[in-house]
Amino acid sequence: MQVLEDLEAKGLAELAQATDEALLRLWHGNWLGRTGHVPAALKRVAEIPPQERKAYGQTANRVKETLTGAYEKALEREREAVLDRELQAPPLDPTLPGRNAPRGGLHPSTQTLRRILRVFGDLGYQAYRSREVEDDETNFGLLNMPPHHPARDMWDTFHTTTPGLLLRTHTSPGQIHVMRERAPAPIRVVLPGMCHRYEQITARSEIMFHQVEGLCVGEGITLADLKGTLEVFIRRMFGDSRQMRIRSSYFPFTEPSIEVDMDCMLCGGAGCAVCKHSGWVEILGAGMVHPTVLRNGGYDPARFSGFAFGMGPERITMLLSGIDDIRYFWGNDLRFLGQF
Amino acid sequence: MKVPLGWLGELVRLPSPTELADKLTLAGLEVASARAIGVDAPQGLRIDEPSPPWAVDKVLVCKVLRVDPHPDAEKLKLPVVDMGGGIEKVVVTGAPNLKVGDSGQTCVIGLTGSTLLDGHSQTKVYKTLAPTKIRGVLSDAMLCSAYELGLSDDHEGLLFLDEGEGKPGQSATSVLGDVVLEIDILPNMARCLSLVGIAREVAALTGAPLSLPEPKPQATGPELGSAIGVSIPDSSLCSRYRAIALDGVKVGKSPGWMRRRLAAAGMRPISNVVDITNYVMLELGQPLHAFDLDKLEARSGGKPIQIEARPARAGEKIRTLDGQERALEAGLLVIADSQGPIAVAGVMGGAETEVGAETTRILLEGASFDPVAIRRGARALQLHSEASQRFTRGVPAELASMGLDRAAELLIAHAGATLRRGHAEVWPVQTQPKKVRLPHASVERLLGVAPSLEKIREILSALDFLCKPLADGEPGFEVEVPWHRLDIQDGVADLVEDIARLWGHAHIPARLPGGPAPASAPQADLEFEDRVRDTLAGLGLREMISHALSCPEREEAFVGNGAGPAVALANPISPDRCQLRRSLLPGVIEATRNNCRHAETVRLFEVGTAFLTDPTRGPFPREQRRVSLGVAGKRTETHWEDGEQAQPGYIDFFDMKGVVESLLAGLGIQGAKFQQPGTPAPHLHPGRQALLIGPDGEAWGSLGELHPRLARALDIAQPRLILAELELAPIQACSKEIPRVKPVPRFPAALRDIAVVVDNSTSAGELREGILEAGGGLVAACRLFDLFSGKGIAPGKKSIAFALGYQAADKTLSDKEIDQAHRKVEDHLRKRFGAQVRGKDDAPVIV
Numbered sequence A: 001m002q003v004l005e006d007l008e009a010k011g012l013a014e015l016a017q018a019t020d021e022a023l024l025r026l027w028h029g030n031w032l033g034r035t036g037h038v039p040a041a042l043k044r045v046a047e048i049p050p051q052e053r054k055a056y057g058q059t060a061n062r063v064k065e066t067l068t069g070a071y072e073k074a075l076e077r078e079r080e081a082v083l084d085r086e087l088q089a090p091p092l093d094p095t096l097p098g099r100n101a102p103r104g105g106l107h108p109s110t111q112t113l114r115r116i117l118r119v120f121g122d123l124g125y126q127a128y129r130s131r132e133v134e135d136d137e138t139n140f141g142l143l144n145m146p147p148h149h150p151a152r153d154m155w156d157t158f159h160t161t162t163p164g165l166l167l168r169t170h171t172s173p174g175q176i177h178v179m180r181e182r183a184p185a186p187i188r189v190v191l192p193g194m195c196h197r198y199e200q201i202t203a204r205s206e207i208m209f210h211q212v213e214g215l216c217v218g219e220g221i222t223l224a225d226l227k228g229t230l231e232v233f234i235r236r237m238f239g240d241s242r243q244m245r246i247r248s249s250y251f252p253f254t255e256p257s258i259e260v261d262m263d264c265m266l267c268g269g270a271g272c273a274v275c276k277h278s279g280w281v282e283i284l285g286a287g288m289v290h291p292t293v294l295r296n297g298g299y300d301p302a303r304f305s306g307f308a309f310g311m312g313p314e315r316i317t318m319l320l321s322g323i324d325d326i327r328y329f330w331g332n333d334l335r336f337l338g339q340f
Numbered sequence B: 001m002k003v004p005l006g007w008l009g010e011l012v013r014l015p016s017p018t019e020l021a022d023k024l025t026l027a028g029l030e031v032a033s034a035r036a037i038g039v040d041a042p043q044g045l046r047i048d049e050p051s052p053p054w055a056v057d058k059v060l061v062c063k064v065l066r067v068d069p070h071p072d073a074e075k076l077k078l079p080v081v082d083m084g085g086g087i088e089k090v091v092v093t094g095a096p097n098l099k100v101g102d103s104g105q106t107c108v109i110g111l112t113g114s115t116l117l118d119g120h121s122q123t124k125v126y127k128t129l130a131p132t133k134i135r136g137v138l139s140d141a142m143l144c145s146a147y148e149l150g151l152s153d154d155h156e157g158l159l160f161l162d163e164g165e166g167k168p169g170q171s172a173t174s175v176l177g178d179v180v181l182e183i184d185i186l187p188n189m190a191r192c193l194s195l196v197g198i199a200r201e202v203a204a205l206t207g208a209p210l211s212l213p214e215p216k217p218q219a220t221g222p223e224l225g226s227a228i229g230v231s232i233p234d235s236s237l238c239s240r241y242r243a244i245a246l247d248g249v250k251v252g253k254s255p256g257w258m259r260r261r262l263a264a265a266g267m268r269p270i271s272n273v274v275d276i277t278n279y280v281m282l283e284l285g286q287p288l289h290a291f292d293l294d295k296l297e298a299r300s301g302g303k304p305i306q307i308e309a310r311p312a313r314a315g316e317k318i319r320t321l322d323g324q325e326r327a328l329e330a331g332l333l334v335i336a337d338s339q340g341p342i343a344v345a346g347v348m349g350g351a352e353t354e355v356g357a358e359t360t361r362i363l364l365e366g367a368s369f370d371p372v373a374i375r376r377g378a379r380a381l382q383l384h385s386e387a388s389q390r391f392t393r394g395v396p397a398e399l400a401s402m403g404l405d406r407a408a409e410l411l412i413a414h415a416g417a418t419l420r421r422g423h424a425e426v427w428p429v430q431t432q433p434k435k436v437r438l439p440h441a442s443v444e445r446l447l448g449v450a451p452s453l454e455k456i457r458e459i460l461s462a463l464d465f466l467c468k469p470l471a472d473g474e475p476g477f478e479v480e481v482p483w484h485r486l487d488i489q490d491g492v493a494d495l496v497e498d499i500a501r502l503w504g505h506a507h508i509p510a511r512l513p514g515g516p517a518p519a520s521a522p523q524a525d526l527e528f529e530d531r532v533r534d535t536l537a538g539l540g541l542r543e544m545i546s547h548a549l550s551c552p553e554r555e556e557a558f559v560g561n562g563a564g565p566a567v568a569l570a571n572p573i574s575p576d577r578c579q580l581r582r583s584l585l586p587g588v589i590e591a592t593r594n595n596c597r598h599a600e601t602v603r604l605f606e607v608g609t610a611f612l613t614d615p616t617r618g619p620f621p622r623e624q625r626r627v628s629l630g631v632a633g634k635r636t637e638t639h640w641e642d643g644e645q646a647q648p649g650y651i652d653f654f655d656m657k658g659v660v661e662s663l664l665a666g667l668g669i670q671g672a673k674f675q676q677p678g679t680p681a682p683h684l685h686p687g688r689q690a691l692l693i694g695p696d697g698e699a700w701g702s703l704g705e706l707h708p709r710l711a712r713a714l715d716i717a718q719p720r721l722i723l724a725e726l727e728l729a730p731i732q733a734c735s736k737e738i739p740r741v742k743p744v745p746r747f748p749a750a751l752r753d754i755a756v757v758v759d760n761s762t763s764a765g766e767l768r769e770g771i772l773e774a775g776g777g778l779v780a781a782c783r784l785f786d787l788f789s790g791k792g793i794a795p796g797k798k799s800i801a802f803a804l805g806y807q808a809a810d811k812t813l814s815d816k817e818i819d820q821a822h823r824k825v826e827d828h829l830r831k832r833f834g835a836q837v838r839g840k841d842d843a844p845v846i847v
Ligand SMILES: [Zn+2]
Pocket: A264, A265, A266, A267, A268, A269, A270, A271, A272, A273, A274, A275, A276, A277, A279, A280
């Protein structure tokens, strides 16, 4: 019995020497592991005279329990101590740079286009894409601009070497495509797309730009419906407090034609370079679809009417983000794109 | 169009410039900017050439009493001027148009403290006058030139006012001050390319009465008789041609007020005859042309002059007023006499019959030409004049006689001319006024609301429309269109536009279209492209957009054989933008390269159109939507914790492959393969590229490292620039937006590694397929984790290792089942690829 008592004392003493988790585990292997001292002592029960065996067994088991308990306690204490030390270590410097996680993103024009399409999507308009290389007939003729019409001068055009084929100068030819496809069903579509104009590339003008055209055709569509639609658009796009102003204008494919201005976000209407000191900035052009265009699209103007509007996502982005040079858009400088 | 308000104000009473500009702008006559001459700049407008107003007590009218010589300087003179109120003042001037001994001229004097343009400076700068001594004579005022007052560029001498223009002591502002509005005239507003046209609009907008010129020139000269004949072979090219003749013309300067108005309106004063024709054009909108009648008579050799407005004949030529000899394209509309063309109709006159200083007799032309014919002429000769600008937009035939009468009246008054009685004229078809049926309901039908019939009548009458109640009793009007409204085309819609314009858009309520929104499926390709963009942005790539115009040199290396010729432009802005792109890659490469100059890592993509011609499909190119990617630079940005030495490594082929794999996964596509192309793409490194093959077996595009030679030619500093270009339509066809879900495995996977030595020619993909095939559905995961060759591996061989996860959907696999399956995999690789399974059938090691 004394052997077991001694074993226990020795075990506890050695346990006390184990000062970290590794030593504790080593101790555990030596004492409580499969070939450790305690299982060995338990196996020796066979060598014990039968009358003492019971007591030996009981004592040996108690020793095992004691040592196991002590080990677990020591292990727990050690872990707590380690945790305590870790928690008391000086805090990290949160101002050190984080590890870079690559950030992608969408082009500002795409983002603005999506905002525009979302507003009109909510109003029941679907996006529709039509071709970028157009024929003269669809880009001009069917839009009420026969050859030599003076209004053609409003668009400086890139012509291709194939006679009659040109780069569309606006998304309006899409109106013809949509109408011819859907007549006489009612239409509510937005036509986003890239347009091209023969221009010098400067801070204010580009040879390529997006346009979003909107078209609503049906029975009983009026200028009042157009006004309401554009008011919703301007509020949703630019904020509830924005003021809108309608000016008479001219487009060959609408009559009456209007242009829609919004009070200048930069100067609040006081006048600045962006609003040409008028306090108003031009947002979009619109109007009631010209009877000739309706007819060309397959709708009888005596029964159907419609409105159309068009705007430039780049121009709107420039207003919203305070961009003063349109060349940034296709310059693809990450220092510009990365700001969106 | 530049509109001097002093002039416009003679035709109609005006509100303040700001209010006027506001009203015009809202009514479709957008005031783009304004210029103030001597007065305060109007508020709320962009101001051209901002200038300080003339001080009313410092810039004054004065009259020269006498001019004394300067005691010391021959070039300088000392005029003594009457300042009004009995005050006299001596000033110093060097102006060439004032001589010693002169008197009686009315001038403008600037006193000390007035701010005027500095006539001695090369650039336009303002200077405030301070007293100075000029050659010993004290000068505290100066007599002003038109330039110094900002009236024109005339700096040759002093500005003299005409007799009766201002009294000594009066402020110059009250005589010369003006505001000029720059108004953008839209194509349907051609009638407003005249002061009278704008005045009509102002009157309609404000209700102020009009006072238009009513010229009644006295014809006191001899009867014109048959001295001049006019003919028009084709009245569709020229609807009216009228000519009058004036004798006794004294060519000289036109009066000061006329010169100032022309200058303010942006036209250079030339001589009274030319100025008067220009003045009438600006005032009424009728371009006129004056021929020297003596020169015309000389050409006709004593016979009556026969003027003809006809298409040019082949081979005809003319020397135009600008001195240029011009060959006339057959068919261009010309004015000709018996000897040939004397003017390009409506565009420019001929030099041979030009009015000059010696001219005493003139023939004045007032005509109405076909806009298309004039447009063609102006285009062909590259001549865009004030006259052609008006003719191309339409000049009503009715205006010709009014314009001629007005010019005759002014020539009699200001050029000493005598008007001959009669005129020569052809006006074959006098059009009847257009009538439009305008039911009240048609107004509401377009506007959603309608003003009362009374209001409609008021608005239309203000614009000279004649409104009669409809004969059939329907509420509304039969509207007669006035002659000056050539723009009224479709009738009702045009009239409704005028009603809305003048009534004010503020009266129109805001509503939303009623009825259900039309039902139809959205365009799937637009939505798909958005998924592509979102997936790539989520993978850390930045979207770019580049120009669609390119050039052959730029595209040469990137366009496959099947692309066909590019869509070429007939009128490119520059040689490097002369055709539509057939690949997005040049733009992606350029952007990647440019960004590498300042960024450690560049990851870009573009979704855009390649324009491919295909003659079998008609004239239109195929507009193929693609996504193109470009990545280069460091794989990750260096982080401080990695230490100085740590090199994160540079992006290579497998980074791009990872992006493409993730993109496809994000689009719900399984089973796409990366293959070595049969023929390598020439723009990519021949050994570092792959073809992406869809599960349907179609090639979707290729990816790889930019060919090092191209990289060098393009001056790319990065070690590698990795590209991919994929066609979107076939990918979309295989993409699933909404996945079918498989149950998540409920039983654990058992891991087993397998390492084999195979020939170098055996691809990892083949091995992987072999493993999956042999695994009989139990291999749920197969990850390549090691690849090497060289030391310990026979030449021409490689060692390749996979970690396999064995798993069944319905149970936990037993060790025995796993071992069995694994042996099957090993056997299959041995048989199919001659693989040696490492650790099992190792060959003797060859070092
Ligand atoms: Zn502003």
